[in-house]
Amino acid sequence: MGLVREHEGVRPYDFQRPHQLSRGQLDAVTTVLTTFWRSAANVLATYLRTPVQLQHMTVEQVPYEEMLQTIKVPAVLGVFNAAPNPGSAMIECAPMVALAMVDRSLGGPGVGEMPSRRLTEIEQSIIRRLFERILAVYRDVWQPMAPIEPKMQAMEHNPSFAQVAAEGDLVVVARQQVGVDGHRGHLALVWPYANIEPLAEAALKYQLIRDGTMENVVPKPEAMLRHVEAAPVTGSVLLGRTDITLGDFSQLKVGDAVILKNRYDQPLMLRLSNREKFLVLPGKSHGKLAVRVISRMEEE
Incomplete structure (x- = not known):
């Protein structure tokens, strides 16, 4: 085994005496x-x-x-x-x-x-x-x-x-x-x-x-809270789920209708960072699609 050359940021480690001050x-x-x-x-x-x-x-x-x-x-x-x-x-x-x-x-x-x-x-x-x-x-x-x-x-x-x-x-x-x-x-x-x-x-x-x-x-809770609150979070709404065979999937074309398992009047799922967090109802606001939160999902 060759020698390890000195390198910036690397210091020798003594396995016989691991407990020593830096x-x-x-x-x-x-x-x-x-x-x-x-x-x-x-x-x-x-x-x-x-x-x-x-x-x-x-x-x-x-x-x-x-x-x-x-x-x-x-x-x-x-x-x-x-x-x-x-x-x-x-x-x-x-x-x-x-x-x-x-x-x-x-x-x-x-x-x-x-x-x-x-x-x-x-x-x-x-x-x-x-x-x-x-x-x-x-x-x-x-x-x-x-x-x-x-x-x-x-x-x-x-x-x-x-x-x-x-x-x-x-x-x-x-x-x-x-x-x-x-x-x-x-x-x-x-x-x-x-x-x-x-x-x-x-x-x-x-x-x-x-x-x-x-x-x-030194921990600074207020500063940490501000940074956490400003962190971006990706949100997505799950329209519904269904089962489909590979054969049917390969024959899908424009105009085909895919029937989902959930009813049209049931709430949808809002996911935050790929975790299910809220139940929402779809709608529109200022000319754009929107959802209204109706309840929070219970943590497992």
């Missing part, structure tokens, strides 16, 4: 996340009372198992859902950055060496509250496009215990470099397809409507 959806999500990370940095800076730098955002689709290989144990992972979207997503924070934020939350300077270690239960509860603040920003950013209610489900230190997708599935990973009091690491959001796809579709439609390239995405 380029347009991924770009729309990236635009929303730019606003999200900027707002999240402001919220964290206010809560921690220290500047928080976020930069070098990347958004990509990668196999779930490949994403897991980038997470070192012990990790700082928060699993959350976002009703009404199905499935769960995950937020990840570099342990050194998480410990610096814990230190600042408890009134410390947030400086000094922060070892990469598993968080204690108290530290986990502090980070959980920070994640909940971030998720509040996450909710607000998506509100104009797709109202959601994100809620923390669990805190984990091992990605094996935070299974948000199946092996072989593609996930969307948004990773952002973060700096807190000289400690640098990353914050990341990870979504399985089922969780992010409704948001991506809503973001793309919102962007197209805002740009004026998809004004008709």
Whole structure:
């Protein structure tokens, strides 16, 4: 089988991973996340009372198992859902950055060496509250496009215990470099397809409507009704029916009379787009043949 050449309007389709976002959806999500990370940095800076730098955002689709290989144990992972979207997503924070934020939350300077270690239960509860603040920003950013209610489900230190997708599935990973009091690491959001796809579709439609390239995405009943009412419909009146042999038909000539099955005083059938709709009586109006509607045919 030959290779398929690239062609305008045609994009490769991966049959092994059919569930993936389109380029347009991924770009729309990236635009929303730019606003999200900027707002999240402001919220964290206010809560921690220290500047928080976020930069070098990347958004990509990668196999779930490949994403897991980038997470070192012990990790700082928060699993959350976002009703009404199905499935769960995950937020990840570099342990050194998480410990610096814990230190600042408890009134410390947030400086000094922060070892990469598993968080204690108290530290986990502090980070959980920070994640909940971030998720509040996450909710607000998506509100104009797709109202959601994100809620923390669990805190984990091992990605094996935070299974948000199946092996072989593609996930969307948004990773952002973060700096807190000289400690640098990353914050990341990870979504399985089922969780992010409704948001991506809503973001793309919102962007197209805002740009004026998809004004008709929002249903407009009045406009639709006007178009339907102006649509042309072909009407015809059935004079009657009869049975005739092929032999008689072949011998028909001008002047012959063909007897129909229906009586002369019975109503005729008015058909609209080849569907029987009304019973009518024949007559004339302004010198032309016309029919008067007397009843509507019952729908079968």
